[in-house]
Amino acid sequence: MKHYSILEYARFRWFKAAVVLSLLAAAAYLWHDPPIKPYGGTWLGYTLGTIGALLILWLLWYGVRKRRYRSTSGTVQGWLSAHVYLGTALVVIVTLHTGFELGANVHTLAYILMLLVVLSGMYGVFVYLRVPRAMTENLGEDSLDALILRVGDLDRDMRARAMGLPDDLLALIDRSVSDTRLGGSFMRLVTGIDRGCPTAHAVRAWPGMARKLTGASARLDKEVYGLLLQKHQMLERARRDLKHKAILDLWLYFHVPLAFMLLAALVVHVVSVFIYW
Amino acid sequence: MKILVTTKVGRGQVRKTVSGDWLRVGRNTSCEIHLPDPRVPLEQGMIVYRDGLVYMEGEAGSQVITRRSVRSERMHYGEPLAVGPYRIEMTPPPPGFDAALRVELVHPLEAAPALAARASELTLGSLGLTKRWAAWLWALAVLLIFLVVPMGRVLDLPWRGASQTALFGDKFWNPGPVTLAHQPIEPKCSACHEMAFQHVKDRACLECHKNIGHHVGPEMKPAAMFEGARCATCHREHKGVKATHRDDDRFCVSCHQDLKSHAAGATAARVSDFARDHPAFRVTLDEDGGKRRVRQGDAPVAQQTHLKFPHATHLDPKGVKSPVQGRIRLDCSNCHKPDASKRGFEPISMPRQCQECHTLQFEPAVTTREVPHGKVADALTVIEEFYANLALKGTPDSFQKAFGVPGEGLLRRVGDPSPAERQNALALASRKARQVGADLVEVRVCKTCHEIASVKSAQSTEWKVAPVRQNMSFMPHARFDHQAHRQTKCASCHDVQSSKSSADVAMPTIKACRECHGGSRPIEGKVMSNCLLCHGFHDATHPWNPNPARPVTKVAEATHAR
Numbered sequence: 001m002k003h004y005s006i007l008e009y010a011r012f013r014w015f016k017a018a019v020v021l022s023l024l025a026a027a028a029y030l031w032h033d034p035p036i037k038p039y040g041g042t043w044l045g046y047t048l049g050t051i052g053a054l055l056i057l058w059l060l061w062y063g064v065r066k067r068r069y070r071s072t073s074g075t076v077q078g079w080l081s082a083h084v085y086l087g088t089a090l091v092v093i094v095t096l097h098t099g100f101e102l103g104a105n106v107h108t109l110a111y112i113l114m115l116l117v118v119l120s121g122m123y124g125v126f127v128y129l130r131v132p133r134a135m136t137e138n139l140g141e142d143s144l145d146a147l148i149l150r151v152g153d154l155d156r157d158m159r160a161r162a163m164g165l166p167d168d169l170l171a172l173i174d175r176s177v178s179d180t181r182l183g184g185s186f187m188r189l190v191t192g193i194d195r196g197c198p199t200a201h202a203v204r205a206w207p208g209m210a211r212k213l214t215g216a217s218a219r220l221d222k223e224v225y226g227l228l229l230q231k232h233q234m235l236e237r238a239r240r241d242l243k244h245k246a247i248l249d250l251w252l253y254f255h256v257p258l259a260f261m262l263l264a265a266l267v268v269h270v271v272s273v274f275i276y277w
Numbered sequence: 278m279k280i281l282v283t284t285k286v287g288r289g290q291v292r293k294t295v296s297g298d299w300l301r302v303g304r305n306t307s308c309e310i311h312l313p314d315p316r317v318p319l320e321q322g323m324i325v326y327r328d329g330l331v332y333m334e335g336e337a338g339s340q341v342i343t344r345r346s347v348r349s350e351r352m353h354y355g356e357p358l359a360v361g362p363y364r365i366e367m368t369p370p371p372p373g374f375d376a377a378l379r380v381e382l383v384h385p386l387e388a389a390p391a392l393a394a395r396a397s398e399l400t401l402g403s404l405g406l407t408k409r410w411a412a413w414l415w416a417l418a419v420l421l422i423f424l425v426v427p428m429g430r431v432l433d434l435p436w437r438g439a440s441q442t443a444l445f446g447d448k449f450w451n452p453g454p455v456t457l458a459h460q461p462i463e464p465k466c467s468a469c470h471e472m473a474f475q476h477v478k479d480r481a482c483l484e485c486h487k488n489i490g491h492h493v494g495p496e497m498k499p500a501a502m503f504e505g506a507r508c509a510t511c512h513r514e515h516k517g518v519k520a521t522h523r524d525d526d527r528f529c530v531s532c533h534q535d536l537k538s539h540a541a542g543a544t545a546a547r548v549s550d551f552a553r554d555h556p557a558f559r560v561t562l563d564e565d566g567g568k569r570r571v572r573q574g575d576a577p578v579a580q581q582t583h584l585k586f587p588h589a590t591h592l593d594p595k596g597v598k599s600p601v602q603g604r605i606r607l608d609c610s611n612c613h614k615p616d617a618s619k620r621g622f623e624p625i626s627m628p629r630q631c632q633e634c635h636t637l638q639f640e641p642a643v644t645t646r647e648v649p650h651g652k653v654a655d656a657l658t659v660i661e662e663f664y665a666n667l668a669l670k671g672t673p674d675s676f677q678k679a680f681g682v683p684g685e686g687l688l689r690r691v692g693d694p695s696p697a698e699r700q701n702a703l704a705l706a707s708r709k710a711r712q713v714g715a716d717l718v719e720v721r722v723c724k725t726c727h728e729i730a731s732v733k734s735a736q737s738t739e740w741k742v743a744p745v746r747q748n749m750s751f752m753p754h755a756r757f758d759h760q761a762h763r764q765t766k767c768a769s770c771h772d773v774q775s776s777k778s779s780a781d782v783a784m785p786t787i788k789a790c791r792e793c794h795g796g797s798r799p800i801e802g803k804v805m806s807n808c809l810l811c812h813g814f815h816d817a818t819h820p821w822n823p824n825p826a827r828p829v830t831k832v833a834e835a836t837h838a839r
Contacts, residue, residue: 106424109423186406261412
């Protein structure tokens with residue numbers, strides 16, 4: 001079965017809806033003859049503003065709908081597809097609502113927040129289209145848990161074998177086994193890089209230290225170093241996976257709070273406009 | 278010799294037979310006693326046979342144990358040695374062996390926690406990053422700073438005082454700049470926005486704009502005509518510094534293109550665009566019965582002036598004869614002087630503009646004196662006094678020229694004049710004065726310009742000069758600025774070159790205006806001209822009545838009920 005992305009959902013149904021909505025708004029804007037100049041307070045301004053506000057509330061409702069697993073109002077994919085496309089159309093509608101009147105005020109604050117929410121959402125779509133493929137390519141048939149278990153096995157094996165190696169090499173292995181970690185900080189998760197990783201350090205330091213070995217020790221060294229490289233490679237894959245997951249998560253840490261800020265700014269905008277009607 | 282090494286591994290044990298005089302002890306797999314523990318050096322020590330087993334250990338890091346041993350212990354049964362975490366004990370050898378050793382790990386290494394234990398914080402969420410709290414926090418901050426605090430003042434909430442001094446007051450609610458004239462009151466929202474959740478009332482506007490005129494007079498019943506309209510219906514503030522209304526024809530045309538259906542009593546003709554659809558101008562004439570508006574058309578419009586003034590004669594290209602300057606060519610500016618505003622002109626005044634040529638001399642043979650311009654009686658009095666004076670004091674020369682008979686002033690003669698002589702002199706002077714006065718008024722001077730009626734009675738003749746009507750405003754409702762049109766010749770609009778009568782109204786027709794002025798749409802070579810270029814909406818001749826019997830607008834009604 002071919003995989004359809006949320007963008008293609010129901011043969012671009014929501015894309016078409018968004019285009020129609022935007023074109024209708026643009027046509028109305030061009031046709032409209034405002035009393036002095038286009039702005040939010042003309043009848044068209046109020047109409048576009050109302051549509052925009054209702055759209056914002058509906059887009060926010062997606063956060064509720066996607067958690068309602070038993071809901072039967074459409075599929076979550078459908079909702080997401082509509083969320084993405086109508087969220088994009090929102091920019092057109094709200095921009096026309098402003099009549100391109102911007103300034104240092106709460107109304108423009110709401111507008112900018114709306115833009116930021118939509119932009120972060122667009123970035124989210126981009127991430128959702130790009131990252132899962134990279135995740136599959138990175139992990140293949142493995143899972144993160146399996147990788148971690150296999151690293152544990154490697155650790156035991158590596159340590160047992162390393163007993164026969166000189167102290168400095170054993171110390172490298174020992175630190176790799178006992179101090180290597182995954183995640184634990186924002187930067188490590190988002191960049192996928194652990195600057196102090198003892199395993200990476202061991203991989204780098206090993207060749208120089210093992211050069212002096214000969215005979216049986218040298219053979220053992222080759223074995224252990226092979227294991228170390230395997231472990232290092234697995235760690236890199238695990239870290240890349242964590243990075244992918246963090247990136248899939250990260251934009252939401254902007255998208256959601258910004259959306260709530262937008263909701264607040266929208267309330268401020270509407271209430272303040274009608275207080276000073 | 279043969280040594281049996283028994284190593285305890287878990288619950289079982291591993292036996293190993295070693296042949297030789299010595300056994301190496303260490304982590305290395307090549308050691309005969311292999312102690313696989315990271316706490317044990319690669320080669321820890323040796324057990325050698327010297328009349329019994331002796332355990333020896335070298336200096337830390339040195340593998341040359343035999344030469345520089347730091348520990349050397351002879352082994353006895355029942356006295357195990359501690360080697361790192363291990364215990365090595367000599368046991369009685371089973372048959373066939375020379376010695377036996379038992380190795381046991383007594384302090385096992387605590388197993389290093391697996392990677393899984395150090396991989397607990399694998400998601401952003403597990404780091405304590407939060408979407409929900411951030412969302413609520415930011416949202417509340419926005420609500421607090423931009424809504425709750427600022428609305429204290431307008432909604433009269435307990436923190437009213439704070440909201441006036443707060444950094445983030447209601448100034449952030451201002452959606453855009455106000456017009457220049459309103460900028461002094463811009464920081465004070467309540468100057469216009471008096472009540473929360475209510476439209477700005479007309480009252481707020483009229484606080485300053487007291488003298489604003491209504492669009493139509495009371496006879497047109499403006500209350501019904503503009504029902505529901507507010508100042509803000511047309512005037513939108515916060516839309517830039519230039520204007521509060523749109524400078525185009527939309528508002529005007531919406532009614533005036535079919536005015537009758539909006540106002541039955543309206544006399545204005547339908548109009549939708551100056552260039553394409555605008556009626557001929559109406560000229561306001563000042564007549565005996567009052568003002569009268571006449572639409573320009575095919576027939577020339579005449580304004581009754583009671584003045585004889587042919588523009589054609591005065592603008593004769595050959596010039597006119599001036600008693601002072603000889604023959605001169607006049608142009609418009611010789612007589613028509615701009616007023617202080619430069620938009621219009623000063624009224625024509627006889628002494629200023631006419632009298633230099635049209636002198637009011639009455640006895641030029643004797644004097645350059647002129648009668649005053651004004652009442653006929655005053656002029657006649659001056660004449661009478663002049664001749665009386667001449668009859669009394671005149672030199673023989675003047676006397677001869679004035680009266681046409683030889684003689685001299687009565688008082689110049691020697692001796693007191695007799696009563697008969699007095700009578701004669703007075704009669705002479707009076708007769709001459711009457712004769713000159715009649716000639717001045719009816720023939721020579723006044724009649725030149727004025728319409729004069731003579732009322733004859735038995736004793737005397739009285740003259741009535743028809744009052745001159747000088748109409749200074751033929752189009753009082755039009756905004757016209759002569760200064761703005763100064764690059765144009767007067768004659769382009771006012772055709773007086775061939776006018777033989779002062780009754781000719783030389784106001785330009787719409788055709789003349791249209792040569793330069795287009796309509797509401799841009800046309801090449803024409804000035805785009807909308808209604809408000811020439812017309813005003815608020816007509817000062819219909820003052821806005823702040824206390825009408827029936828309020829002007831619905832909103833105003835609510836306002837005045839308070």
